[in-house]
Amino acid sequence: MLRKIRIVLASIFFIGITLLFLDFTGTLHAWLGWMAKVQFLPAVLAANAVIVAVLLLLTVLFGRVYCSVICPLGVMQDIISWIHGRTKKKNRFRFTYSPAKKWLRYGVLVLFLAALVLGAHSLVAIVAPYSAYGRIASNLFAPLYQWGNNFFAWIAERAGSYAFYSVDVWIKSVSTFAIAAVTFIVIFVLAWKNGRTWCNTICPVGTILGFFSRRSIFAPVIDTEKCRNCGLCGRQCKASCINMKEHEIDYSRCVACMDCIDTCKDGAIRYEPYWKRSSRRSVPHDEGRRAFLISGAIAATAATVKAQEMKVDGGLAEIAHAEKPERQVPLVPAGSLSLKNFSDHCTACQLCVSVCPNQVLRPSTSLLTLMQPEMSYERGYCRPECNKCSQVCPAGAIKPISIEEKSSIQIGYAVVNLDSCIVNKDNVKCGNCARHCPAGAIRMVRRNPEDKESLMIPTVNEERCIGCGACENLCPARPFTAIHVEGHEVHKMI
Amino acid sequence: MKDMDRREFLKTASSAAMVMGGLGAAAGCGRKGGMTDKDSSEDTAGQGGMTYRTNPGNGDKVSILGYGCMRWPMTKDENGNDIIDQETTNRLVDYAIEHGVNYFDTSPVYLQGQSETATGIALKRHPREKYFIATKLSNFSNHTRENSMLMYRKSFENLQTDYIDYYLLHSIGGGGIEAFNARYVDNGMLDFLIEERKAGRIRNLGFSFHGNRESFDAFMELHEKYHWDFVQIQLNYVDWTHASGRNADAKYLQEELDKRGIPSVIMEPLLGGRLSKVPQYVADRLKERNPQGSVASWAFRFAGTQPGVLNVLSGMTYMEHLQDNIGTYSPLKPLTEEELAFLEEIAELMQSYPTIPCNDCKYCMPCPYGIDIPAILLHYNKCVNEGEIASGPEAENYSKARRAYLVSYDRAVPKLRQAARCTNCGQCIGHCPQSINIPREILRIDRYIEKLRRNGK
Numbered sequence: 001m002l003r004k005i006r007i008v009l010a011s012i013f014f015i016g017i018t019l020l021f022l023d024f025t026g027t028l029h030a031w032l033g034w035m036a037k038v039q040f041l042p043a044v045l046a047a048n049a050v051i052v053a054v055l056l057l058l059t060v061l062f063g064r065v066y067c068s069v070i071c072p073l074g075v076m077q078d079i080i081s082w083i084h085g086r087t088k089k090k091n092r093f094r095f096t097y098s099p100a101k102k103w104l105r106y107g108v109l110v111l112f113l114a115a116l117v118l119g120a121h122s123l124v125a126i127v128a129p130y131s132a133y134g135r136i137a138s139n140l141f142a143p144l145y146q147w148g149n150n151f152f153a154w155i156a157e158r159a160g161s162y163a164f165y166s167v168d169v170w171i172k173s174v175s176t177f178a179i180a181a182v183t184f185i186v187i188f189v190l191a192w193k194n195g196r197t198w199c200n201t202i203c204p205v206g207t208i209l210g211f212f213s214r215r216s217i218f219a220p221v222i223d224t225e226k227c228r229n230c231g232l233c234g235r236q237c238k239a240s241c242i243n244m245k246e247h248e249i250d251y252s253r254c255v256a257c258m259d260c261i262d263t264c265k266d267g268a269i270r271y272e273p274y275w276k277r278s279s280r281r282s283v284p285h286d287e288g289r290r291a292f293l294i295s296g297a298i299a300a301t302a303a304t305v306k307a308q309e310m311k312v313d314g315g316l317a318e319i320a321h322a323e324k325p326e327r328q329v330p331l332v333p334a335g336s337l338s339l340k341n342f343s344d345h346c347t348a349c350q351l352c353v354s355v356c357p358n359q360v361l362r363p364s365t366s367l368l369t370l371m372q373p374e375m376s377y378e379r380g381y382c383r384p385e386c387n388k389c390s391q392v393c394p395a396g397a398i399k400p401i402s403i404e405e406k407s408s409i410q411i412g413y414a415v416v417n418l419d420s421c422i423v424n425k426d427n428v429k430c431g432n433c434a435r436h437c438p439a440g441a442i443r444m445v446r447r448n449p450e451d452k453e454s455l456m457i458p459t460v461n462e463e464r465c466i467g468c469g470a471c472e473n474l475c476p477a478r479p480f481t482a483i484h485v486e487g488h489e490v491h492k493m494i
Numbered sequence: 495m496k497d498m499d500r501r502e503f504l505k506t507a508s509s510a511a512m513v514m515g516g517l518g519a520a521a522g523c524g525r526k527g528g529m530t531d532k533d534s535s536e537d538t539a540g541q542g543g544m545t546y547r548t549n550p551g552n553g554d555k556v557s558i559l560g561y562g563c564m565r566w567p568m569t570k571d572e573n574g575n576d577i578i579d580q581e582t583t584n585r586l587v588d589y590a591i592e593h594g595v596n597y598f599d600t601s602p603v604y605l606q607g608q609s610e611t612a613t614g615i616a617l618k619r620h621p622r623e624k625y626f627i628a629t630k631l632s633n634f635s636n637h638t639r640e641n642s643m644l645m646y647r648k649s650f651e652n653l654q655t656d657y658i659d660y661y662l663l664h665s666i667g668g669g670g671i672e673a674f675n676a677r678y679v680d681n682g683m684l685d686f687l688i689e690e691r692k693a694g695r696i697r698n699l700g701f702s703f704h705g706n707r708e709s710f711d712a713f714m715e716l717h718e719k720y721h722w723d724f725v726q727i728q729l730n731y732v733d734w735t736h737a738s739g740r741n742a743d744a745k746y747l748q749e750e751l752d753k754r755g756i757p758s759v760i761m762e763p764l765l766g767g768r769l770s771k772v773p774q775y776v777a778d779r780l781k782e783r784n785p786q787g788s789v790a791s792w793a794f795r796f797a798g799t800q801p802g803v804l805n806v807l808s809g810m811t812y813m814e815h816l817q818d819n820i821g822t823y824s825p826l827k828p829l830t831e832e833e834l835a836f837l838e839e840i841a842e843l844m845q846s847y848p849t850i851p852c853n854d855c856k857y858c859m860p861c862p863y864g865i866d867i868p869a870i871l872l873h874y875n876k877c878v879n880e881g882e883i884a885s886g887p888e889a890e891n892y893s894k895a896r897r898a899y900l901v902s903y904d905r906a907v908p909k910l911r912q913a914a915r916c917t918n919c920g921q922c923i924g925h926c927p928q929s930i931n932i933p934r935e936i937l938r939i940d941r942y943i944e945k946l947r948r949n950g951k
Binding site for chain 2: 162165166317318319383385422426428429430432435436
């Protein structure tokens with residue numbers, strides 16, 4: 001019964017969170033956005049004391065149910081492990097008890113906390129469980145979902161229906177894609193073989209919650225009088241935390257999945273409150289036998305994947321792709337307040353990247369902020385009617401802003417390079433940047449002030465520019481656009 | 495070696511095409527039975543029912559349906575470039591000739607310069623005396639004598655013929671008499687062409703016209719001097735008295751030609767398809783009057799009803815269109831006075847739909863900044879016709895119209911070629927035979943789209 005409840009709740013959370021990363025229309029986020037916001041690490045980074053307190057209280061009460069129900073990476077491992085168990089009966093009972101790898105657990109935790117304090121954001125992001133899952137979902141699952149959607153769009157187009165529309169499927173950052181793929185492979189292999197190894201050796205959230213679950217009020221306990229020492233419970237425990245010989249359970253590693261309760265045919269395992277239990281011992285074992293090569297695997301580089309180029313029709317002039325300009329200061333979305341605030345809070349979960357409908361957000365490739373999103377305008381620009389990233393961010397890296405607020409937040413400013421402007425290069429009139437500037441920051445002025453008939457060239461009033469990138473995106477100059485946006489380190493309000 | 499390969503390939507291709515052509519004709523014969531069943535009162539395709547008009551100048555018996563060779567079916571070659579689908583083109587030509595069509599109108603610039611050659615290949619498979627060829631001196635971009643001469647000679651080569659039945663000065667009127675002088679008079683080309691007419695290599699000399707009354711009057715005055723054997727004009731039930739922009743009404747043009755006894759060849763009888771893809775309400779009204787006839791058949795009957803018309807051109811890409819038009823003209827049933835009044839009503843009704851008079855001729859293309867101008871305009875027209883334009887966010891159909899417009903827009907035009915990228919450089923102005931102010935329309939559509947994007951409901 002308890003196991004079934006766990007499975008139902010876990011399915012709801014897992015499907016909900018996965019859909020957050022798959023749904024590119026942004027309709028689900030209004031309903032399911034809270035599922036990302038109750039994730040442990042984002043809540044800590046967002047300094048959301050209420051949620052952190054509730055999660056810790058939950059753990060003190062019931063054990064690590066967070067890991068079995070709320071954490072999408074944990075549930076994904078359960079699914080992988082379960083599939084392996086379904087292949088043969090033997091595989092279902094493939095686990096054995098192993099002592100805790102304390103040096104690894106605490107070592108990773110210390111490193112993680114150090115990285116968090118020192119601002120090594122990319123290291124934090126790699127092991128943080130929710131963001132690791134977010135990267136897997138947005139880099140590996142979302143393309144499949146989008147191709148499926150595009151197939152329906154293809155049919156819809158032929159049926160004259162507007163129910164589906166086609167979306168671009170592209171790799172937003174090769175390094176982030178590679179990290180997501182390697183993480184997935186490592187976790188898949190670990191879960192396939194040994195269930196919850198990742199959660200009980202690497203995951204810093206698992207280790208922290210382990211401190212609290214060690215003495216949780218409710219916990220499964222083995223009744224030695226009823227137990228006939230068949231050992232089934234230990235052989236199906238994916239956390240490898242049931243010591244059958246001693247009839248002991250390591251509650252710091254138990255994820256409260258309740259599988260053992262259902263497995264025991266003698267009813268010898270019960271989920272009971274503290275006061276009903278006669279004796280409880282947690283098991284401190286210090287020997288570590290296996291070493292994990294995970295860090296090595298993560299550091300491995302991946303094959304490069306070429307982004308798709310657009311096709312050109314015979315009767316149309318070719319349009320070269322705009323090159324990404326080298327920005328002195330990176331651009332982060334309105335609501336980030338500043339680069340520092342953004343990188344301090346962002347867990348690189350990619351949720352904002354997944355929901356950005358304008359192909360503006362993509363993971364950074366620079367070492368210090370690796371995988372944390374940044375903006376660029378080759379494929380689209382930050383549209384004035386959109387504030388989706390600020391609504392979904394669970395970590396407080398992008399604070400919620402209204403559409404009206406957005407129009408007055410300066411995230412950067414446009415810079416004109418008159419040498420590449422087509423007005424100078426081709427001697428034609430243009431003004432497309434000024435025409436599309438939503439802030440009225442770009443003004444066309446006479447190239448030759450003496451001449452009334454002079455062609456007009458663009459100038460930027462930095463005081464009004466909000467850095468949305470409409471000008472950069474729509475500038476016809478190639479290979480580099482004649483106008484591009486530089487970021488502000490600290491965002492300003494007009 | 496490479497050359498040999500190519501020649502060999504062409505040989506095989508054309509013999510294969512001949513076989514296919516034969517099959518096509520056979521298939522066509524099979525199909526016409528069905529058409530007879532549909533409307534047995536009409537003398538249909540293939541029974542010798544095609545209406546012919548006589549050229550008053552030389553007695554040519556010209557089929558009232560002329561084949562416009564600007565819209566041959568296209569396919570891709572192995573490098574992904576657009577090329578004419580020669581096999582299908584041959585089938586269409588075979589079917590047309592078999593059913594009495596004997597006038598083929600092409601130009602050196604049609605289909606990015608591929609039309610003349612493809613038309614020549616298809617026609618060469620029939621006896622030369624069975625059809626009339628019309629082509630043009632399309633020296634738009636470069637009107638030096640040297641280039642114009644080259645273009646003229648090349649047409650004979652491409653069409654594999656040693657005489658041209660109907661030769662046109664291509665699209666005059668737009669730049670007024672000055673442009674005409676620059677393209678044909680100052681370089682001595684017109685004098686040369688008149689000599690060619692005397693020598694019999696050109697059997698009829700004329701021009702095609704887009705423009706206002708004043709310039710048409712000027713060209714009519716030149717009739718005394720040059721003697722135009724025919725004139726090609728844009729005529730249909732909308733342009734009859736509601737021509738777009740500054741262009742002269744077709745009624746005026748036809749009357750001027752009738753006065754002088756000059757036969758006319760009709761282009762744009764369907765306004766580039768706008769008189770077949772009409773708004774649903776308009777289609778319903780036409781269908782009410784003639785449930786069996788196609789929407790397009792009304793436009794063809796209208797054009798053919800004018801007695802001074804020698805023939806009516808139609809750029810038929812699909813066999814179904816060819817069959818439908820042959821059906822309409824085998825024989826032509828002229829419109830009654832009452833039907834003419836009905837069409838005038840329809841034309842007025844069409845005026846109330848704010849479509850842009852783009853006929854998809856692509857003379858504005860390629861835009862140097864890569865905008866797909868006709869695709870943007872036609873997509874807009876399609877949405878107007880389907881009632882998917884919302885007046886504002888308060889409108890009842892706003893959400894639906896917004897989604898329909900934005901989704902179908904991305905399908906019709908790739909992002910990099912959309913209206914938002916128009917630089918308003920103005921290089922397309924002046925190329926449009928319908929005298930559409932292209933940048934103004936493109937920017938207007940862009941503003942409309944921007945409004946839709948910002949106001950999601």
